[in-house]
Amino acid sequence: MKKILHKIHLYLGLTIGIIFFIIAFSGAIYTWEPEIATIIYKQKVSPENKDFVKVSTLRDILYKEFPEGDFRGVLFQGKSKTANVLLYVPGTYYYAFMNPYSGKLMHLQDMKHGALNKLKLLHRNLLLGETGKQIVHWVSLVSLIVVFSGLVLWWPNKKTKRKNHFIIKWKSKPLKLNYDLHNILGFYASWVGIFVILTGVFWGFESFRNVIRNTLSAKEITYDLPKSMKMGELESYNVDKVVDSLANNFLNNNPDALMRISYPHKVTDPIVMTIPDALNRVYRTNYYYFDQYTGRPILGEFENSLYQRANTFKTINGLSYDIHLGNLGGTLGRLLVCITSLIMASLPITGFIIWYGKHK
Numbered sequence: 001m002k003k004i005l006h007k008i009h010l011y012l013g014l015t016i017g018i019i020f021f022i023i024a025f026s027g028a029i030y031t032w033e034p035e036i037a038t039i040i041y042k043q044k045v046s047p048e049n050k051d052f053v054k055v056s057t058l059r060d061i062l063y064k065e066f067p068e069g070d071f072r073g074v075l076f077q078g079k080s081k082t083a084n085v086l087l088y089v090p091g092t093y094y095y096a097f098m099n100p101y102s103g104k105l106m107h108l109q110d111m112k113h114g115a116l117n118k119l120k121l122l123h124r125n126l127l128l129g130e131t132g133k134q135i136v137h138w139v140s141l142v143s144l145i146v147v148f149s150g151l152v153l154w155w156p157n158k159k160t161k162r163k164n165h166f167i168i169k170w171k172s173k174p175l176k177l178n179y180d181l182h183n184i185l186g187f188y189a190s191w192v193g194i195f196v197i198l199t200g201v202f203w204g205f206e207s208f209r210n211v212i213r214n215t216l217s218a219k220e221i222t223y224d225l226p227k228s229m230k231m232g233e234l235e236s237y238n239v240d241k242v243v244d245s246l247a248n249n250f251l252n253n254n255p256d257a258l259m260r261i262s263y264p265h266k267v268t269d270p271i272v273m274t275i276p277d278a279l280n281r282v283y284r285t286n287y288y289y290f291d292q293y294t295g296r297p298i299l300g301e302f303e304n305s306l307y308q309r310a311n312t313f314k315t316i317n318g319l320s321y322d323i324h325l326g327n328l329g330g331t332l333g334r335l336l337v338c339i340t341s342l343i344m345a346s347l348p349i350t351g352f353i354i355w356y357g358k359h360k
Contacts, residue, residue, distance in 0.1 A: 017348030137204030224300035283318030
């Protein structure tokens with residue numbers, strides 16, 4: 001049995017090795033996207049003992065600086081980081097990073113260009129568009145077979161040899177050390193790596209998601225659509241005042257919280273306030289809806305609402321993102337995913353050296 005598994009592990013590993021290395025290595029770097037973005041997008045600001053500027057003020061400043069941008073909303077990140085304004089432009093979208101105290105524009109970034117976007121696309125589609133995306137999905141699926149077969153092959157036949165399968169002998173000869181790095185590091189990394197790969201497969205294959213959705217009986221759920229209700233002609237109506245009031249009320253009480261507030265674009269659009277938790281976890285994000293004419297909360301059974309009210313599939317969907325990037329465990333979680341991904345990226349290299357050493 002192990003001979004067959006060895007051949008499966010070997011040939012599949014050699015086939016996907018280079019692509020798997022690119023996916024895993026780029027993913028390891030991308031776990032630090034928030035920290036990298038803070039530096040290159042100039043998101044650090046000095047805290048000041050005063051209120052943030054109004055959302056409408058940020059919008060008015062941007063219309064002067066970048067008139068072609070369609071203002072969509074603002075993400076506030078606390079007292080020591082910029083307010084990030086989302087702007088739509090035909091064919092792309094921008095983020096304007098602004099000082100939340102003065103409204104000064106710190107950096108304007110086309111989010112479909114730049115180093116971070118290239119890194120994200122390298123991980124998602126190898127910079128090859130839709131074709132690359134399909135390659136990444138199938139390589140991820142095949143890598144699960146390689147990882148599971150590797151775990152079976154790692155298991156020693158004799159109890160007396162098990163100790164040697166847990167400890168790397170750093171003073172061994174190069175080929176033996178390489179074998180230990182592949183075998184032992186691969187064993188430790190696989191227990192986290194399996195979940196990282198599984199969540200990637202979850203995103204990559206809609207059929208996989210549908211199976212889980214159907215199993216959890218979430219398919220037939222019908223949600224309400226949050227809408228603003230305009231009652232006749234409202235002479236005193238001013239959406240700026242409503243948005244500013246909602247944002248200020250929240251931020252005055254929660255100045256260090258993450259909060260995104262959207263601007264309505266249609267007469268029935270609500271104002272949407274999105275509030276993640278302190279670790280910015282998707283599965284623990286709350287959504288609140290307000291009437292753009294009155295500022296009153298809109299109540300109902302919405303697809304995105306309070307995280308405690310989410311169905312099981314919705315929670316799993318959010319958790320898949322948090323597990324994949326390591327957000328589930330905060331900074332330590334992302335560090336664990338980063339180290340795991342680096343080890344996983346090394347396995348095609350150490351595996352090739354083992355194969356080449358035997359066939360040289």
